[in-house]
Amino acid sequence: MRTVATPGTSAATREHGETTHWVLSLSCPDRPGIVHAVAGLLAELGGNITESQQFGDPLSGLFFMRVQVEAATSRELLDEALAVLAEEFSMTWTLDVAGRRMRTVLMVSTAAHCLHDLLFRQQSEGLPVDIVAVVSNHTALADVAAFYGIPFHHVPVTRDTKAEAEARLLELVEELDAELVVLARYMQILSDDLCRTLAGRIINIHHSFLPSFKGARPYAQAHDRGVKLIGATAHYVTGDLDEGPIIEQDVERVDHSKKVEDLVALGQDVERRALARAVRWHAEHRVLLDGHRTIVFR
CATH class of the missing domain: 3.40.50.170 (Formyl transferase, N-terminal domain)
Incomplete structure (x- = not known):
């Protein structure tokens, strides 16, 4: 398992209560329940998914997903929750503020x-x-x-x-x-x-x-x-x-x-x-x- 924090965003933490538009990209070995787990986690954290795309590659056996979500949750809480999910699904992932240059x-x-x-x-x-x-x-x-x-x-x-x-x-x-x-x-x-x-x-x-x-x-x-x-x-x-x-x-x-x-x-x-x-x-x-x-x- 390997988690990846997008370079340059470590200081982009948002205080709880301030809505931020995030983009989450991930890949992991394909298996049932990945979309449900990601969407459920974001919902539990108060997130509203505004865009979601996914693809399972039968050649590599990997699953790929990109989600944009609005949430008032802090960066630290998102990172902690995603790290736990990544451990379960052997995910490589990035999280960044949507639209950040x-x-x-x-x-x-x-x-x-x-x-x-x-x-x-x-x-x-x-x-x-x-x-x-x-x-x-x-x-x-x-x-x-x-x-x-x-x-x-x-x-x-x-x-x-x-x-x-x-x-x-x-x-x-x-x-x-x-x-x-x-x-x-x-x-x-x-x-x-x-x-x-x-x-x-x-x-x-x-x-x-x-x-x-x-x-x-x-x-x-x-x-x-x-x-x-x-x-x-x-x-x-x-x-x-x-x-x-x-x-x-x-x-x-x-x-x-x-x-x-x-x-x-x-x-x-x-x-x-x-x-x-x-x-x-x-x-x-x-x-x-x-x-x-x-x-x-x-």
Whole structure:
């Protein structure tokens, strides 16, 4: 049994009597009575469930559930009660204040489209993240971060300094209390150690419809194959290049008249859309890991 408290929410305790909207996400071995037990516990604590989704995966034998509930119960009492329930059902779970903005670090290289999009969505479209830093191995996008008032950190990477650069990234994540790292077209391959350290907390956008056209120059690869659809894939990062659990994918239809540069322009819009949805769903605790797959409660 393992319980997980969402990072950054330990100070979010509410005094008894003040209604708070919570989001509870959980997974456990599937068996009868899980929904009844969760709903019953929340009812006993005075909670009113406003949204509930669940899925039992016959392949993994795991059950997944996401519940939003309004309750006047304190965080401490909720944690204590859920810990007891988790012991009974061998649950892994998170509890967070619904709508709380997740502290996020964006990593970029020189392509600006995903960076612009996420910064704009945070500011103007209610993307539930608090972007606390932009980290880059180049300085080309420093002005973009400055325009939005976000601190910019230049962490150059060479073959000889890769370990030091990744150590600096982890220092920033800790110093900034960051809960999520987003590779918004960061064109460096991360080490296995870093991927393991940030497992489940780091999202990448790959400019291809995985598993096709992995690695470098995917649009040129796609053009060479005469594809009729181009796409983008947002996925969690693992030590296997472009093989992490997929969160979201999107596509655009193309034809033989499109040049490589046309595919790139269309693809950038697909990348923005797919990445923004993946970041939103992760921040809203709608994505649960199921081995090398994900369960996404939209």
